Amino acid sequence: MKKLAPHVVDARDWRQVRDGVEAKLCAGPDGSETFLLVRSAERQLKERAMHARFCERIETALARLGGRLARARGPVDRSATERQIGRLLGRNARAAGRYAICLVEDPALLAGLRLDWSIWAEWDDWSRHSEGCYVLRTNVQDWTPEALWRTYIQLSEAEAAFRINKSELSIRPIWHQREDRVLAHILVCFLAYVLWKTLGLICRQAGLGDEPRRVLDELAEIRLVDVVLPARDGTEIRQRCVSRPTEHQQILLDRLQLRLPFRVRSEGTAK
Numbered sequence: 001m002k003k004l005a006p007h008v009v010d011a012r013d014w015r016q017v018r019d020g021v022e023a024k025l026c027a028g029p030d031g032s033e034t035f036l037l038v039r040s041a042e043r044q045l046k047e048r049a050m051h052a053r054f055c056e057r058i059e060t061a062l063a064r065l066g067g068r069l070a071r072a073r074g075p076v077d078r079s080a081t082e083r084q085i086g087r088l089l090g091r092n093a094r095a096a097g098r099y100a101i102c103l104v105e106d107p108a109l110l111a112g113l114r115l116d117w118s119i120w121a122e123w124d125d126w127s128r129h130s131e132g133c134y135v136l137r138t139n140v141q142d143w144t145p146e147a148l149w150r151t152y153i154q155l156s157e158a159e160a161a162f163r164i165n166k167s168e169l170s171i172r173p174i175w176h177q178r179e180d181r182v183l184a185h186i187l188v189c190f191l192a193y194v195l196w197k198t199l200g201l202i203c204r205q206a207g208l209g210d211e212p213r214r215v216l217d218e219l220a221e222i223r224l225v226d227v228v229l230p231a232r233d234g235t236e237i238r239q240r241c242v243s244r245p246t247e248h249q250q251i252l253l254d255r256l257q258l259r260l261p262f263r264v265r266s267e268g269t270a271k
Contacts, residue, residue: 001135007037009129014039015145023145036136036148044132051127054095061088062101062117072111078103081113098123164196165189168213206255215252222249224264240264 001008007026014022020041028035065084069076081103089096099117106114136152143151165171169192176182199212208215222245229237242260245253253260 001130004035004037008133017146017149023149025145034138034141036145037133038136038149039133047131051095054092055098058088058092058095058099066115069111069113069115070109074110076111076113078113161193165193169196208255218249218252
């Protein structure tokens with residue numbers, strides 16, 4: 001990203017590829033590669049909030065450390081203090097480069113050390129321009145920014161599909177020995193993924209987001225209950241009933257336009 005800093009800062013040649021997403025083509029140094037700079041407004045807000053959180057943590061800890069050095073009643077080990085600062089910056093690495101931190105020998109303090117720190121203005125300037133930006137690298141030179149970005153999005157969607165199969169659908173790799181079984185396994189995975197995406201589309205149309213896992217986990221609490229009543233002749237009357245949904249579950253069912261039956265007919269049920 002730093003190598004493309006002039007292109008990032010330059011406000012010209014950015015083209016909108018989707019709502020809230022802009023892109024710009026940049027030629028590689030030797031002409032054999034193409035770089036696509038992408039800037040996302042949603043990602044910019046997210047990274048800005050992250051930087052603000054990390055900066056607040058660092059400055060709070062530095063102020064606390066500086067006060068502790070000022071109040072110390074004896075010499076403070078310099079190496080231990082430097083390691084403490086290093087751990088602080090390591091835990092907040094995304095904003096560590098913003099600060100110039102120095103331990104200065106100060107005979108006027110009992111600790112013998114004073115903490116001096118300042119903020120690099122250059123870091124803030126670069127952060128303001130680069131937040132929400134990322135770089136795509138390709139050897140394709142005759143595509144438009146829109147085509148390159150959409151191809152990248154297709155790749156990310158394919159990777160997401162593999163993650164869904166392994167996590168939400170729990171379909172792990174199985175080592176088959178015959179081609180027909182391999183093809184059958186692929187078909188099962190494909191059908192499961194299609195069903196999952198269909199559920200996601202239904203949830204999105206119902207205003208429930210596009211993560212059916214949350215909806216399924218909530219509705220999974222609805223139970224089938226077998227009610228068994230003894231009859232006078234020694235037989236049993238068995239009724240399979242559906243538990244009443246909670247208020248929140250009923251809202252989900254209404255959004256999905258689903259109606260639960262009160263009873264479920266099963267084989268062998270007495271009339």
